[in-house]
Amino acid sequence: MAGKRGNGEGLLSKRAPDGRWLGAVQLGYDANGRPQRKTVSASARSE
Numbered sequence: 001m002a003g004k005r006g007n008g009e010g011l012l013s014k015r016a017p018d019g020r021w022l023g024a025v026q027l028g029y030d031a032n033g034r035p036q037r038k039t040v041s042a043s044a045r046s047e
Contacts, residue, residue, distance in 0.1 A: 012045070021045050 005011065010025035024039040 014045075015041070019043075021047070 008026070010023060012021065012023050014020070015022050020041045020043055022039065022041050024037050027036045027038055030036055
């Protein structure tokens with residue numbers, strides 16, 4: 001089993017409905033205090 005990612009390292013998971021991989025990282029917070037995230041998706045984990 002892979003280890004847990006630390007704070008600020010983002011996430012990598014597989015979406016169930018279509019089987020694509022989802023990657024996300026939190027970039028910081030906006031003026032209202034909401035987290036800003038950048039997400040990407042790909043058909044293979046290595047992409």
